[in-house]
Amino acid sequence: MKSEDFRFIIEYAIKAPSGHNTQPWKFENTEEGIVIHPDFSRSLPIVDKENxxxxxxxxxALENLLIAASHKDYQYTVQYPDNAPSCIKVKLTKSETNETIKRPLLDYIATRQVTKSKYNDRSITAEDLKKLTSCFSVDGVSVLLLDGKERFEKIIPYIIEANSLQFKNKKFISELVNWIRFSKxxxxxxxxxxxxxxxAMPGLGKFVGSLIMKNFVTAKSEAKRLTDLLEHTRGIAVFITDNNNAITWVKTGQAFQQFGLTATMLGISHAHxxxxCEELAVREEMAKELNIEAKHPLLLIRYGYADKMPYSFRRTIDEVKYPG
Ligand SMILES: Cc1cc2nc3c(=O)[nH]c(=O)nc-3n(C[C@H](O)[C@H](O)[C@H](O)COP(=O)(O)O)c2cc1C
Incomplete structure (x- = not known):
């Protein structure tokens, strides 16, 4: 496709969220459209073994890409990956008539963020909750809103248990510290x-920041921090899937992105x-608690009202171009 259309579309795609903001993607401009390649040099082998x-x-990133493509009058078909190492192929055809339906929410791509601060527990109207649960229609993916502490209380022990397993694992802490940027x-x-x-951490610099993370942040201190966050949470959204394979993971990302953009439009904050979900044994136990044994709770998202935090950085389009 024309380089200027490619750049317009990718500028939106790269604003997508990613685990530890690794931005594990490369984008190829092809005759047929755009191919999204996984960049495994940016994987998280401890916290995300299965990728x-x-x-x-x-x-x-795919969802942002499709929204942006529709605004450049492209119609699209998506070829999903069959298994983990493969890529996502998006076939794009420019409409001659300029009558392509422009997908909504483009304007919220730049203002969306994963807001990692404490929220207030002000309730959300039934109308807005309905908008959050019905904001996507993706095969094999659904969202369950546990609105209000009395509804999400039952999953708190699983959050604390998994968090404790992670913070007792030195490799988990090392991987996390590697991806924290301790100064602007x-x-x-x-x-x-x-x-x-x-x-909301002070800018300690890499040396002091790593020292503190590795020596003073413990399973116990994190449990305390999480308990406080959960006291200041309006509700938790659970993304549940029928299957657990690469196609489903990509589709879960699309559903979650619609959710994040819709929440942004409604002025509602969210964070993971x-x-x-990351600790497989705990995931299974939590699925039983939620009466969804045969399914997979892949994402847990807290939501509520909060002020915006500073925005995360992104690499440039030239840095994420395939082959690079
Ligand atoms: C699949 C996935 C998993 C994530 N897991 C966590 C998490 O466990 N804890 C957390 O605070 N943020 C998590 N995030 C949010 C990222 O840290 C965040 O998207 C990234 O830092 C970029 O920030 P932004 O989304 O505000 O632009 C996750 C994001 C994605 C897409």
């Missing part, structure tokens, strides 16, 4: 990773509490 979160992140200068330089300011 399911990596494929969810690609699905988020470092975040601006790499344009990836979790900038400490997005988590994914630990019980």
């Amino acid at each position: 399911y979160e990596l494929y969810i992140s690609l699905g988020c 200068r470092e975040a601006e330089k790499t344009r990836d990773g979790i900038w400490s300011a997005t988590m 509490l994914n630990m019980p």
